[in-house]
Every structure is written in C-alpha cells, then in structure tokens.
Amino acid sequence: MTRIIVLRLGHRRERDKRISTHVGLVARAFGADEIVYSGEHDQKLLDSVNKVALEWGGSFKASYDPDWRKRIKEFKGTKVHLTMYGIPFQQKIKELKTSESLLVIVGGEKVPSEVYELADYNLAVTNQPHSEVAALGVFLHEYGNMKQFTGARKKVVPSARGKKIVEKKH
C-alpha cells in the first residue's frame, strides 16, 4: 500500500466549502490516508470531513496547513499535481504505483505557477475543463489503493433497490 496524502490548495471558506468537502470525502473514499487543506482556515470544513471519517471507519484525517510551499518542498516521496494542462495521467500511473509515499496536489481555480515546478509530475485527467473533485476521484480510482474502513459505525449493505445501512451502536 502506498501512503497517499492529498493537498488541496487555495481553499476559500465561503466559495469553496462544498467543493472542498467533496475533495476530502473523495480522497478518503478512494484510498488516501490524509487530506491537508491550505488557503483559508476553515474549522467547519475540517470537522465535517473528520466526522464522516469517524462514522464510516478507517483512519483518514483532515488537517490544515497554511504553508503549502513548505509542505510540498519537504514532502518525502513522489509529488503529483493534477491539472488539465498536464500530460495524460495514464502515461505515468503505472510507475507511480511503486511509490511508498505520494502527495497528490489539487488546486482551485488559480494555482501559483510555482506548483508546476515543485511537482515531480503535472498530470491531466483529460485535458478538458471539469472538476478537481472528479480528477482526484478518477486518478485515485485508477491508482487502486482501496482501503477496508475498519471500525466503521455505519456501513452500507449494497442493494439493487433502496437504502440499507447497518449501524453499530456505541
């Protein structure tokens, strides 16, 4: 298993609250270990992602770090920046699977050009404009680092119709 940390750049409390929440939940659902938010500090965002992680199991954590530059520079492992301007991620994903630690950087609308230099790879999940949420989802899905989510309080029982959830009482 690769240790995967997602770094979400440039969060804005008002404008990005839902998108950033989705980025965090996608990181967790598709096998990342951690999400680090940069930009504006947003305790409600951290709490809501951490609450889902607690209820639905596993050891995923959301935290905040204002110093994204240092975070990227000092990261020991492979640094991937997801951007529509990059080369197709399919060209590199196989070699990335040998990494012990992976930092996956996802931006908002304005990513500082420095990020393109600090990253080891600038990779595109299609070269069309769409969504950092979907780019992260598709990238991690293809990476295949799926987790078991042990200790969950809530668990879905997959069904052809309707909703089935098992809840463990504490």
Place this chain on the structure above:
Amino acid sequence: MTRIIVLRLGHRRERDKRISTHVGLVARAFGADEIVYSGEHDQKLLDSVNKVALEWGGSFKASYDPDWRKRIKEFKGTKVHLTMYGIPFQQKIKELKTSESLLVIVGGEKVPSEVYELADYNLAVTNQPHSEVAALGVFLHEYGNMKQFTGARKKVVPSARGKKIVEKKH
C-alpha cells in the same frame, strides 16, 4: 458510441451552483452528450456550462427540465441511478456498454425513493459517502465513451510543466 444523457436531480440555485456546474463539466469531459438539470431553474448555471462547451468544442448541451419523473419514465434506453447504496458499478458496466442510449441519474442530498424504483440499475461507485461529481467522473471514465471535441476554440497542449493553450480566433 452510446448516447449518454446525464440527469441531475434537485438543483438548488444558491447551495449547489458550483457542484452542479462541476457535474455538467464532468458529464461533458467524460463523454456524455447532454446534461439535464432538474430542481430549481438556474439560467446562469446553464449559460456557464454551455459557454464552456462552446469554447472547448464538441456538441454537448445543458438544459433544464422541471419534470424529472416524466423525463425518467419516458426515456427510451437504459436508466442508471448512481448512489452509494447501490451495487458496485463494476458488476454491471460491461453489459451497459451494449446500450444505445443511457440515462445517468445523479442526485443531490435527498433523492426521492421513487428514483430507486424508476431506474433500471442503482449503482454505487464505492459504498462510501463522497461526491456525485466524482461518482459520475469515475463511472463515465470506466464506461469509456470518450469524445473528440471538434470545433474547439480553445485546446490544451499537454505539457510536463506550465500551461499551453492554443486558441482559434473567430
């Protein structure tokens, strides 16, 4: 090629504007032909998705239909509802590829239970809580209906560093 229409349920102008925009752009980038929004009418949302489609090529269209029930009932083709409560999409995606027309239904937070009955398949992209944006992206990515986006005014030239765009002047 399959004709793919994405139906986005329950749009709320204020709360969902960015998520619904991302859903539309993801639909386009990963090979759908059309997105239909239900819930509240939001001309700005339609305009912004259609503007991207115009600039970046292809024939993708966003439109509004308040009557999602009729839209689902009268759709001629296979109806797939993406939900975390469903069965793993991987179990069905191969047989879906033989469909001529596909309606992919994505909800917001509260999906009427009727939708689970009207759909031919309720499929989960993981059974964890995450994002309809990523669920749609991963599903369509695996479906593999990729388009060429002819007639684009803007086009990315994939690069290892930085941003390259070719613009066609009119």
